Amino acid sequence: MSTLTIEKLTVGYGDGAPVLDGLELEVPDGAVVALLGANGAGKTTLLRSLMGLVPARDGRVLLDGADLTDLSTEDRVRRGLGLVPEGRSVVVELTVAENLRLGALWKKGRKNKGPAREAAVGQMYELFEPLARRRDAAGHTLSGGERQMLALARALVGEPDVLLLDEPSLGLAPLVVAQLLGVLRDQAAATGLTVLLAEQNVTGALSVADRGVVLSLGEVVADRPAAELAADPALRHAYLGF
Amino acid sequence: MERLVFLLSTGLARGAVLALFALSLVIVYRAARAVNFAQAAMAIVPVYVAFAVTAASGSYWFGLASALVVGALLGAVVERWLLRLVPQDNPLPGIIVAIGLVMVLQAGLAIAFGPDHRPVHAPFSQRPFEIAGVGVLSPYDLFVLVVAAVVMGALAILFNRTTIGLQLRAAAFAPETSRLLGVRVPRMVTLGWMLSIATAALAALLLVPTGLGLDPHAADVLFVNAFAAAVIGGLDSPVGALVAGLVVGVLASLVTGYASAATAPLAVLALLTVVLLVRPHGLFAAREARTA
Ligand SMILES: Nc1ncnc2c1ncn2[C@@H]1O[C@H](COP(=O)(O)OP(=O)(O)O)[C@@H](O)[C@H]1O
Numbered sequence: 001m002s003t004l005t006i007e008k009l010t011v012g013y014g015d016g017a018p019v020l021d022g023l024e025l026e027v028p029d030g031a032v033v034a035l036l037g038a039n040g041a042g043k044t045t046l047l048r049s050l051m052g053l054v055p056a057r058d059g060r061v062l063l064d065g066a067d068l069t070d071l072s073t074e075d076r077v078r079r080g081l082g083l084v085p086e087g088r089s090v091v092v093e094l095t096v097a098e099n100l101r102l103g104a105l106w107k108k109g110r111k112n113k114g115p116a117r118e119a120a121v122g123q124m125y126e127l128f129e130p131l132a133r134r135r136d137a138a139g140h141t142l143s144g145g146e147r148q149m150l151a152l153a154r155a156l157v158g159e160p161d162v163l164l165l166d167e168p169s170l171g172l173a174p175l176v177v178a179q180l181l182g183v184l185r186d187q188a189a190a191t192g193l194t195v196l197l198a199e200q201n202v203t204g205a206l207s208v209a210d211r212g213v214v215l216s217l218g219e220v221v222a223d224r225p226a227a228e229l230a231a232d233p234a235l236r237h238a239y240l241g242f
Numbered sequence: 243m244e245r246l247v248f249l250l251s252t253g254l255a256r257g258a259v260l261a262l263f264a265l266s267l268v269i270v271y272r273a274a275r276a277v278n279f280a281q282a283a284m285a286i287v288p289v290y291v292a293f294a295v296t297a298a299s300g301s302y303w304f305g306l307a308s309a310l311v312v313g314a315l316l317g318a319v320v321e322r323w324l325l326r327l328v329p330q331d332n333p334l335p336g337i338i339v340a341i342g343l344v345m346v347l348q349a350g351l352a353i354a355f356g357p358d359h360r361p362v363h364a365p366f367s368q369r370p371f372e373i374a375g376v377g378v379l380s381p382y383d384l385f386v387l388v389v390a391a392v393v394m395g396a397l398a399i400l401f402n403r404t405t406i407g408l409q410l411r412a413a414a415f416a417p418e419t420s421r422l423l424g425v426r427v428p429r430m431v432t433l434g435w436m437l438s439i440a441t442a443a444l445a446a447l448l449l450v451p452t453g454l455g456l457d458p459h460a461a462d463v464l465f466v467n468a469f470a471a472a473v474i475g476g477l478d479s480p481v482g483a484l485v486a487g488l489v490v491g492v493l494a495s496l497v498t499g500y501a502s503a504a505t506a507p508l509a510v511l512a513l514l515t516v517v518l519l520v521r522p523h524g525l526f527a528a529r530e531a532r533t534a
């Protein structure tokens with residue numbers, strides 16, 4: 001639904017050396033791009049910086065040509081950008097239903113009114129059966145898989161144009177990962193959602209992505225169609241360590 | 243027996259005020275993750291305004307409404323233009339600023355209105371009803387109980403049944419996640435302060451006619467007991483504040499009646515100690531989150 005453009009993005013912590021140095025990347029409308037790279041490559045930093053959680057030292061972030069650089073996190077969300085942060089970011093004190101309702105409140109610059117909101121939440125229950133069964137359970141009673149499911153559902157229910165995901169498969173059983181990534185791929189195909197998926201699970205990520213981008217030491221070192229990347233042992237070996 | 247009934251029923255009415263004030267501490271604790279040590283001073287300023295408005299207009303109700311409005315405004319001003327400027331990475335600067343604020347507000351009130359007690363008339367009689375010759379609640383006690391119940395009910399609906407309440411709770415529990423869902427967290431913090439100080443002002447307003455009258459320190463003891471109640475209840479728990487407020491109110495009333503007024507604070511302290519020994523996070527603290 002929207003194109004995300006990253007221009008000369010430089011990000012660092014404190015006054016240390018930049019973690020991302022003049023990064024350039026375009027995620028076209030409707031594309032599913034896998035963001036790969038070893039631990040510490042800067043994937044989380046990039047995604048958090050795109051959301052305005054880590055300030056950029058330099059460069060710009062554009063959504064369909066509109067500059068987001070000076071906007072707060074909340075306003076970026078209201079412009080149609082969404083992030084599923086690393087580590088199953090469910091609000092554990094709230095129930096499943098409340099987490100979903102929270103995700104459905106703000107949608108593309110306007111407040112989602114009651115009936116539309118409930119309908120959107122209902123769709124998520126259809127998509128994620130286990131959540132429907134546990135809708136009144138508090139977040140802290142969910143399993144790891146259910147939490148990540150809820151985090152994804154809560155991001156999808158706000159109908160973002162561009163969805164960023166930070167290692168959603170971390171620490172989850174292969175079956176659960178396959179299910180989550182399957183839903184993500186189907187949703188992207190059905191709605192035209194643009195996806196930037198940071199993963200260390202290279203095989204899983206490349207199986208749902210059209211394109212893979214490899215990040216190393218703050219720069220994009222490879223940018224290829226997913227199938228090509230998956231099939232290139234030299235590249236895998238050099239940058240992904242297997 | 244008669245004495246017990248009387249003490250229990252007055253204890254309940256005092257407990258309702260305590261519960262209301264404890265609830266205000268819980269609301270601000272949730273919003274700011276800090277105990278507001280200036281709560282008593284901030285609550286008494288709107289009561290002075292209510293006193294002046296009632297004197298000028300002749301209407302108790304105008305006074306009550308103005309206390310709520312001024313309380314909310316004071317909460318917003320203090321949060322937005324004072325506490326937000328204080329470093330947040332450790333709680334000490336905030337506490338010191340709060341203590342300074344107490345001094346400024348209470349000294350300011352003493353300068354503006356004089357340090358003496360001002361008698362405050364209750365809007366209803368304080369003479370107890372008699373049932374079968376036993377004195378129970380006064381009409382004013384009844385009024386206090388009804389107002390406290392209505393306000394707590396309204397707050398419960400606001401927090402649990404509205405989207406504003408959902409955002410208030412989410413912002414308190416998980417600020418960063420909330421921002422990622424489009425919630426304007428700083429605005430929610432301000433709103434939490436507004437609700438808290440308005441509630442505290444109402445509690446102080448209900449209290450003054452039952453005490454010595456209005457002076458800049460009139461809510462200090464209320465704050466101490468309500469703080470104890472809030473901690474007993476679990477600081478984070480509105481239900482805990484309600485239950486513990488009533489328990490502390492009844493306990494203080496019984497001890498005052500059967501022993502002496504001077505013993506009551508000791509009894510509250512003893513209760514607080516026992517509860518914290520048995521349940522260090524308070525009676526109604528949230529259960530530990532599942533980690534696996
Ligand atoms: N909050 C932080 N403060 C300082 N340095 C950080 C912080 N977060 C990450 N870094 C550093 O930034 C680099 C990239 O980290 P990160 O973005 O988490 O990588 P990835 O998500 O790809 O594993 C690492 O060298 C890490 O040590």
Ligand SMILES: [Mg+2]
Nearest residue numbers: 043044086167
């Ligand atoms: Mg990471």
